[in-house]
Amino acid sequence: MSEKTELPLDLMPIVSTTMADQVEERLREYITNKAFKPGDAIPKEIELAEALGVSRNVVREALSRLRMLGMIETKKRRGMVLAQPDILSGMERMLHPHILGIDTRKQIFEFRLVLEVGQASLLFARKTEEGIQKLEGIVQREALVQTTEEKVECEIAFHSALYEMAGNETIKRFQAMLMPVFEYVVEYETEHQFHAVGSVTHQDLVDILKHGTAADFASGMLKHLEPHTILLT
Amino acid sequence: MSEKTELPLDLMPIVSTTMADQVEERLREYITNKAFKPGDAIPKEIELAEALGVSRNVVREALSRLRMLGMIETKKRRGMVLAQPDILSGMERMLHPHILGIDTRKQIFEFRLVLEVGQASLLFARKTEEGIQKLEGIVQREALVQTTEEKVECEIAFHSALYEMAGNETIKRFQAMLMPVFEYVVEYETEHQFHAVGSVTHQDLVDILKHGTAADFASGMLKHLEPHTILLT
DNA sequence: TGTTTTTATATGTAGTACATAAGCTCATTA
DNA sequence: TAATGAGCTTATGTACTACATATAAAAACA
Structure with a gap:
């Protein structure tokens, strides 16, 4: 403690990125890098959560964002599929x-x-x-x-x-x-x-x-x- | 049970909009209608959840979306404030x-x-x-x-x-x-x-x-x- | 073979619990 | 007095559990 005192440094950006942000980013990478075609299936929420080591809750927040932008679509039992996002709706x-x-x-x-x-x-x-x-x-x-x-x-x-x-x-x-x-x-x-x-x-x-x-x-x-x-x- | 049977009606559009979608929409209305200025505070997640009659989870999904678009910002204890979104970053x-x-x-x-x-x-x-x-x-x-x-x-x-x-x-x-x-x-x-x-x-x-x-x-x-x-x- | 019923499963929603950081109070001290 | 810092408070962040719901897939049935 007390380390916060007198660093003359000004480099303290410390990107306080939240888990949901990171997961969102990772999912974007995952989708684009894997060269998915629209219509391809995406792993289940639980699997993603386990694979990423976060709670399902966090995964859902990230997915919710992508879903809003039209990047993915979800059906009740069929899981999620990559959609054809149209830029504008987002x-x-x-x-x-x-x-x-x-x-x-x-x-x-x-x-x-x-x-x-x-x-x-x-x-x-x-x-x-x-x-x-x-x-x-x-x-x-x-x-x-x-x-x-x-x-x-x-x-x-x-x-x-x-x-x-x-x-x-x-x-x-x-x-x-x-x-x-x-x-x-x-x-x-x-x-x-x-x-x-x-x-x-x-x-x-x-x-x-x-x-x-x-x-x-x-x-x-x-x-x-x-x-x-x-x-x- | 068995009520699902024989309605000859054809009007079943029932936009299967999810709770998070609706909450997102309501929050947008809330923000724009109330004529908020950037910097104004937004009620706490729990209060929103209670007011809307949904779980905090749902509220968080909606907020997560708005946050991604830069419409709101959140600080740890200070709550959430309306931000000045710039269109492009979204x-x-x-x-x-x-x-x-x-x-x-x-x-x-x-x-x-x-x-x-x-x-x-x-x-x-x-x-x-x-x-x-x-x-x-x-x-x-x-x-x-x-x-x-x-x-x-x-x-x-x-x-x-x-x-x-x-x-x-x-x-x-x-x-x-x-x-x-x-x-x-x-x-x-x-x-x-x-x-x-x-x-x-x-x-x-x-x-x-x-x-x-x-x-x-x-x-x-x-x-x-x-x-x-x-x-x- | 074609139709209906059942079952299994992935997402949607609710609720609880705890971690964490950031503001606040207030006592301590130079 | 003003600055410092310890401790409390509180809103968000994360995790976990439980259950509802819709529906694809399988099974039963005709």
Whole structure:
């Protein structure tokens, strides 16, 4: 005792990692190193507990985490099997804007902007006649509506249709995840009577889609979103 | 017994959600609804267990998940406090390429492409003289190197510098997360002697950065990456 | 052979007990 | 008085046991 006194050293990181953390780590290694395929079975909880020399309780905490992330699935008697995790379902769980810092939210807003512009490459590889017609339908409807609500609705519909046409499920879902966070910006803008439309309209974008190139579209979308970029530092 | 017999009803969705799942959900609600600030204390495990009418064990599984995601932190006697989760650290945990499906990896590759192109908007809002000089340094070095390794290195350095200059930490880290997955595409390309360079070179990109517009850059980057887009369907 | 019943088993939940570390109180002492 | 340290308190961490539940697999049955 009394060893805690006067070490001038500053190296005391001592990673107080809990058993569950370690087991989680080991299980990840185990799964990836063994080159498991999705569908392969995983040892029973008890066996894992014995093999690792910890209580079943600890193993369950670790498994619970992996299960949440979709890395494993468990059936009542059949045991556990390695699942095909889809990245996003795991990510969604931590996107509650309330607890995110203001700067993080800003960055997420930018993130969405970037996706919107960059999507041009995919759009031109996969655009279809029906997709374009759908977009035109939205544009036409947009010209008629009056209320702000309806306009916002059309706005969302238009951009959703774009993501749809881009045909990348991962990006689409990721963007959907970002939406709740994104809304705070929309609130901010409506609050500030901020309804300026960029020099490029939805109609213009559709035209580019029909007759232009991917590069045209990227720069067009950028101009379309330009009013929003004033939020950038 | 024998009550399980002959109900002609077909409404038996009964989401076999486990207690831990439900508790996790309730805790999320609790945290977000109560408008907690980071640093606020959370009731003790026993209190939560009693309040929810479940065993402490179940509560611990749920808490373990939240803890993993960085939503809460726990100290030995002080109890648990709400933490400031950063989205990415949570996401990183599930990006082990081995277990991702081939199609998901393709989509992730596209994702990175999209980021690269869309970043133009940020780049032009935040470009600096030093940043550009750094890019030029890389371009010059690139002209001298011979081996494929070195070229790849320069490639990475150039694009990393771009992300750096874009100044969005979230995007940058997200992109870094995607890298391991991205590498499989690089492998694929090198395997197929696939070293075509787009019609726009790094040097061109730097020039656009200096004298062009964001829109120019977006379309330039798109052309620069064009050779890769053959992988798109 | 096809259908129903039973059985065995792995996960899900509850509860108890103890270890451990970290804050707190308070007496001791320079 | 202020600093030190011993001892107590308490919330989390870990272990163990017991039982519920669902279901795959086996056995019984038609």
